[in-house]
Amino acid sequence: MPGALIHPFSDLTKPEADFINIVSAEGSILTDDTGKTYIDGMASLWYCQVGHGRREIIDAITNQMNDLVTYNTFDPFSNDRAQEVAELIAKKSPLENSRVFLGSSGSEAVDTALKIARIVQQRRGHKDKQIIVRRTHGYHGTNFGGTTAQGIEPNREGWGDLVPHFVEVPNDNIEEVSKVFAEHGSNIAAVISEPVQGAGGVWPPEDGYLQGLRKLCTQHNSLLIFDEVICGFGRTGSWFGAETFGVKPDLMTFAKGVSSGYLPLSGVIVSNDVSNELAEPGFLLRTGYTYSGHPASAAAGIANINLIEEEGLVERANHVGKKTVEGFDALAAEGLIESYRGIGAVWAADIGRDAIPVRNEMIDRGVIVRGVGEAIIWCPPLTVTDEQVGRFIETLEAAAR
Ligand SMILES: Cc1ncc(COP(=O)(O)O)c(C=O)c1O
CATH class of the missing domain: 3.40.640.10 (Type I PLP-dependent aspartate aminotransferase-like (Major domain))
Incomplete structure (x- = not known):
C-alpha cells in the first residue's frame, strides 16, 4: 500500500514497503531496517562529502x-x-x-x-x-x-x-x-x-x-x-x-x-x-x-x-578519482563497460545498455549507485576508503556481467 508520504521523483502507486528504509549511517556505510548494509556510492544524493555520523x-x-x-x-x-x-x-x-x-x-x-x-x-x-x-x-x-x-x-x-x-x-x-x-x-x-x-x-x-x-x-x-x-x-x-x-x-x-x-x-x-x-x-x-x-x-x-x-578532502576527491579510474580501466579491458567519464569524485560508467537493472542488482549486492540512461553513476563521500572503492568496482563487475 502507498503510505501518506509522497516520495520525490516517484510513482505514487508504489507501496511504501517497497522502498529501502534507511535507519542509520556511519562513514560511507548505510544500514536499512532489516540490518542489511550498503556502501553509499551516491553520498546520499551527491551531497554527503564528509560521510555520515560526523560528531x-x-x-x-x-x-x-x-x-x-x-x-x-x-x-x-x-x-x-x-x-x-x-x-x-x-x-x-x-x-x-x-x-x-x-x-x-x-x-x-x-x-x-x-x-x-x-x-x-x-x-x-x-x-x-x-x-x-x-x-x-x-x-x-x-x-x-x-x-x-x-x-x-x-x-x-x-x-x-x-x-x-x-x-x-x-x-x-x-x-x-x-x-x-x-x-x-x-x-x-x-x-x-x-x-x-x-x-x-x-x-x-x-x-x-x-x-x-x-x-x-x-x-x-x-x-x-x-x-x-x-x-x-x-x-x-x-x-x-x-x-x-x-x-x-x-x-x-x-x-x-x-x-x-x-x-x-x-x-x-x-x-x-x-x-x-x-x-x-x-x-x-x-x-x-x-x-x-x-x-x-x-x-x-x-x-x-x-x-x-x-581532512584534505578536496585533494582526496582526486585520489578517489584515481582509484575509480584504475577500476574502470580493468572493467573496460574485460569489455564490461564501454567507456567512462568524470572528474574528481563524480563518475559515470557507460555499460552500453539500460542501467536500471544493473543499478538494482548493485543495490541488492549492497552498493548504492544511480542509473541514468546507460550509465552507472558513482559519487561517494570524499572520505570513501580505497577498499570501498574496490568493492564498488567488484560489484559493478559482477552486476554488469
Ligand atoms: C546542479 C543542481 N542544481 C540544483 C539542484 C536542486 O537542488 P535541490 O534538490 O536541493 O533543490 C540539484 C539537485 O540535484 C543539482 O544537482
Whole structure:
C-alpha cells in the first residue's frame, strides 16, 4: 500500500514497503531496517562529502541550538553563524570580494540566481535582456525557474506554462552557442551551466566550452551562472568547479556539499560587480526565504567546511578519482563497460545498455549507485576508503556481467 508520504521523483502507486528504509549511517556505510548494509556510492544524493555520523558537525549543530535554534535574517535581523558561514564561503570562492545569499535548497539557490541575473540587467538599463540560455542535460532543481532551466525534457513536461524567455543549446557545442548569441545576444540576460553536468548523466565540459561561454557572456554583457550545487565543496577536486576549469562566472549557486546535508543549506555567491549593482541605499532586494541564514544550518555548514579543510578532502576527491579510474580501466579491458567519464569524485560508467537493472542488482549486492540512461553513476563521500572503492568496482563487475 502507498503510505501518506509522497516520495520525490516517484510513482505514487508504489507501496511504501517497497522502498529501502534507511535507519542509520556511519562513514560511507548505510544500514536499512532489516540490518542489511550498503556502501553509499551516491553520498546520499551527491551531497554527503564528509560521510555520515560526523560528531564534529552534530556537536556544532547541538551547541548552536543550545544558544539559538532559529531566527530569521530578514531586515532588521542577523545572527553570528549566518555571517560567519557567508564569510567562509566568500573566502573559499574564486570570486574576489564576493557576497553570499543563503537559502536551504539548490532549487532556491537556482531560482534566486536567475532572479538576480534578470534584475541586474534591468538595473543596468538592459530592459530587453531577459533570455536565459540553458544546456541540454542540465539539471537545476524543480522550482519553476529551475524546472524551466533544465535541459532534461521529461522534467519540464506536464506542468503547464513554464517561465518565458529560455533558449536551449546543445551541451557540447560552443559553435551553436555562438549562433544563439549572434541572433539574440542583446536579449540574453544570462547563461546557466553546471561546470560538470551531474543529474543529467555526469557530463564534464568539452575542452574550452566553459571558457567559450565566459567569452560570449562578456562580449554580450550577459551574466554567466555556474550551478555548483553538485560541483561545489570539493567534488571536482577543487573547492569549486569554476577553479577546476579555470573560469570565473558572475554568480555561483551552491547547496548539498556545503553542509554535507547535515541540515539544509544553500545559496548564491555573487560577484563584486553584481553585488555592487544591487547595493544602493533605498533599493531593496525583494527576495529571500524564511530559512535564509538559519543559524543551525549555518553552524552545520561551518563545521562541514572546516572538516573538508582539515581532512584534505578536496585533494582526496582526486585520489578517489584515481582509484575509480584504475577500476574502470580493468572493467573496460574485460569489455564490461564501454567507456567512462568524470572528474574528481563524480563518475559515470557507460555499460552500453539500460542501467536500471544493473543499478538494482548493485543495490541488492549492497552498493548504492544511480542509473541514468546507460550509465552507472558513482559519487561517494570524499572520505570513501580505497577498499570501498574496490568493492564498488567488484560489484559493478559482477552486476554488469
Ligand atoms: C546542479 C543542481 N542544481 C540544483 C539542484 C536542486 O537542488 P535541490 O534538490 O536541493 O533543490 C540539484 C539537485 O540535484 C543539482 O544537482
